[in-house]
Amino acid sequence: MPYMLAPEDLGQMLGDEPSYRVDQLRDWLYHTPVLSAQDMTNLPSDLRDHLATRLWPFSVEMEQVADTGTTRKWLFRTPDGAAIEAVLMGYPRRATLCISSQAGCALACTFCATGQFGFERHLEPGEIVAQVAYAQGFLRQIGMPGVPDHLTNIVFMGMGEPLANYRRVREAIRRMVEVMGISARSLTVSTVGMVPGIRKLADEPWPVSLAISLHAADDELRTSLVPINKRYPIAELEAAAAEYFEKKRRRVSIEWTMMDGVNDTLDQADKLASIARRLRAHVNLIALNPTPLSEARASTKLHIEEFATALRDRRVNVTIRDTRGRDIDAACGQLRVASGFSRGSG
Ligand code: SAH
Numbered sequence: 001m002p003y004m005l006a007p008e009d010l011g012q013m014l015g016d017e018p019s020y021r022v023d024q025l026r027d028w029l030y031h032t033p034v035l036s037a038q039d040m041t042n043l044p045s046d047l048r049d050h051l052a053t054r055l056w057p058f059s060v061e062m063e064q065v066a067d068t069g070t071t072r073k074w075l076f077r078t079p080d081g082a083a084i085e086a087v088l089m090g091y092p093r094r095a096t097l098c099i100s101s102q103a104g105c106a107l108a109c110t111f112c113a114t115g116q117f118g119f120e121r122h123l124e125p126g127e128i129v130a131q132v133a134y135a136q137g138f139l140r141q142i143g144m145p146g147v148p149d150h151l152t153n154i155v156f157m158g159m160g161e162p163l164a165n166y167r168r169v170r171e172a173i174r175r176m177v178e179v180m181g182i183s184a185r186s187l188t189v190s191t192v193g194m195v196p197g198i199r200k201l202a203d204e205p206w207p208v209s210l211a212i213s214l215h216a217a218d219d220e221l222r223t224s225l226v227p228i229n230k231r232y233p234i235a236e237l238e239a240a241a242a243e244y245f246e247k248k249r250r251r252v253s254i255e256w257t258m259m260d261g262v263n264d265t266l267d268q269a270d271k272l273a274s275i276a277r278r279l280r281a282h283v284n285l286i287a288l289n290p291t292p293l294s295e296a297r298a299s300t301k302l303h304i305e306e307f308a309t310a311l312r313d314r315r316v317n318v319t320i321r322d323t324r325g326r327d328i329d330a331a332c333g334q335l336r337v338a339s340g341f342s343r344g345s346g
Contacts, residue, residue: 001057002029003133004126006171007179017047025051030180033137057130058084064328069145073330074134078103078127082120085158085335086131088138089324090147097135097151100335101128101169102160107192109213109226111257113291113334114159122165128172132180155188157211159335162189163197170204177206184208190255195232198240202247210244212237212281213255216263217271225263234275241279253282257332258299260288264307273314283311286321289331 002013007030011022021043028040037043037051058076061083065072070090077083082103089096103120105112132154139149154176156162162169169189176182184206191198192213201210214237216222222229229237241252254276258264276283285308287298299307304320311318323331 001054001126002051003055003057003130004124006125007175014047021047026179029133030175032140033133035134035137035141039141056134057124057127064325064330066325066328066330070147071325071328071330072138072144073325073328074131076131076134082123084123084127084131085330086135087158087325087330087335088135088144090144092146093148094152095135095139095144095148095150096153096155097132098155098157098332099128099131100158100160101156101162101165101172105160106164107161107226107228109192109215111225111259111288111291111294111296113293113329116291116293122168123160125168125171125175128169129175129180132176132182151182151186153186153188154182155190155211157188157190157332161192161194163191163194163201166197166200170200173204173206173208185250188253192226192228193232193237194228195236195240198237198244202240202244207248207250209250209253210241210248211253211255211284212241213257214272214275215255215257217268217275221263221268225259238275238279241281245279245281251282252279253284254279256283256285257288258285258304258307260297260299260303262296264299264303266310269307269310270314273311273316276311276316277314283316283318284321285318286332287323289323289326289334291334 005013007026010026014022024042028034037048037055040048058078060074061077062075072088074086084100087098102122104118105114106119107115109115136151143149177184188209188211190211190213215225219233222234245252285304288296308318308320325331
């Protein structure tokens with residue numbers, strides 16, 4: 001499984017093939033990915049046949065399409081049974097891939113489906129990079145109507161907490177930036193607020209974008225939604241985010257999932273505005289996507305708009321995010337495949 005080797009170690013797999021073969025294969029894997037090894041046209045057919053069954057470190061268990069073909073969710077299955085979900089969202093000038101960094105998640109945010117189903121295991125760097133390569137191959141070879149033929153944005157907003165899998169996520173980012181040639185700025189690491197991880201990321205050489213999943217602007221409310229807030233309270237999280245901004249000169253974004261009567265009040269808007277202004281952060285509002293084990297409901301459209309206006313009145317940049325793929329459980333926080341658990345519909 002070539003993606004499971006570091007790109008520099010690819011030669012190990014090819015035994016006595018000449019070194020230009022290794023370069024050719026590396027090109028196919030990282031520069032012009034293809035969905036099938038049979039499409040690696042400059043490789044000899046016996047090598048293509050050999051690679052055919054082991055190109056991807058997972059099988060494609062399910063592929064679902066929504067939003068008239070512009071949202072596509074893949075459920076990949078690794079040989080040891082772990083489920084990996086990735087979602088591709090196409091727009092006229094953008095193609096954003098949402099990738100997973102862990103199978104499941106241990107952080108148990110109350111409103112997140114992945115969190116509700118617990119932690120399975122960390123994903124390896126190759127398993128993270130292969131999600132990106134697969135989507136690149138899909139866009140180049142099959143494509144989406146009216147959408148660029150390559151990824152323009154990659155966000156770690158699928159299953160898992162990327163900064164709880166720091167070493168492997170770091171290596172995946174290195175391969176994406178230094179081998180695939182993806183610009184670090186087009187990569188977003190989204191975190192629930194693992195303060196030590198944010199600090200480490202600030203010292204890495206790549207200016208990746210950082211998103212903070214805040215959701216509440218005081219510790220009492222935040223701890224009730226995001227349990228890890230007990231360990232890393234808001235003041236510490238804000239300090240780490242400020243440090244990231246200082247070191248990287250990259251604007252941090254704050255993610256805020258809107259829950260009816262929970263965090264959509266004027267009082268929260270007021271407190272959030274203070275934090276966002278101090279950080280010079282951009283706020284993304286997204287309506288809650290309902291999940292099976294939580295009674296939380298999405299804020300109404302009207303409340304979301306009022307909340308956004310309250311933030312704007314307080315001089316904060318804010319975007320209301322569209323929700324893609326709701327009907328195929330592909331929307332934020334809905335990715336939740338646990339092995340052995342079969343999902344219900346709706
Ligand atoms: N663990 C990381 C990345 C995965 S979640 C993080 O927490 O940032 C990606 C985003 O989806 C986060 O902002 C998360 O808070 C949000 N999210 C989780 N569950 C959601 C839901 N049910 N509806 C809307 N957004 C949700």
